[in-house]
Amino acid sequence: MNLKEIMYARRSIRKFKDTKVKDEDIKYLLEVAMSAPSDCNRTPWEFYVVTNQEVLDKFYTIRPMRYKAPLAIVVCGNTNYTLKEHLADYYIQDCSAAIENILLGATELGLGSCWCGIVPQIDRMAQAKEFLSLEDNIIPFALVYIGYPDEEKEPRTQYDESKVHYVK
16 A cells, blocks of 8 residues: 555554554564654653553553554653643654554554553543553543454544635
8 A cells, every 4th residue: 555545544443352462563663663754853641551551451441442453552642752831742742643653653554553542531540550560751632542453434534624724
């Protein structure tokens, strides 16, 4: 598939087969995640790869789902590497770009994925910090469920000309 086909094929998958994701595929997803742009190249992200079923079950309690994936990547911001003061929240864009790369990489590999937000829900953030025993400087931003899809969705674009505004 070319990039445009991958982008159109990328859909939120909510049903997964009970098949372990290969270690080399997980590494590939982390490599493409870390190729994302970041403000001033600060790369303030941390990635927690969760395959432990007990921990996955805990995450299902903060983001209730009717499906279970064999893998979750929890994408976090590390405030030790963010810009300071009023610029500190740029980690949000950095982590978002990394997540989009994970989603597209998963689609390329034939894996399904679903991005689930944690920030800005204070209760979800506190629970995720507890589940992963995160230090104070690590902010759990979002989690991405990944696995072999057990559902099929048609590729699509959501292009809407009415949302495009040209300033000439």
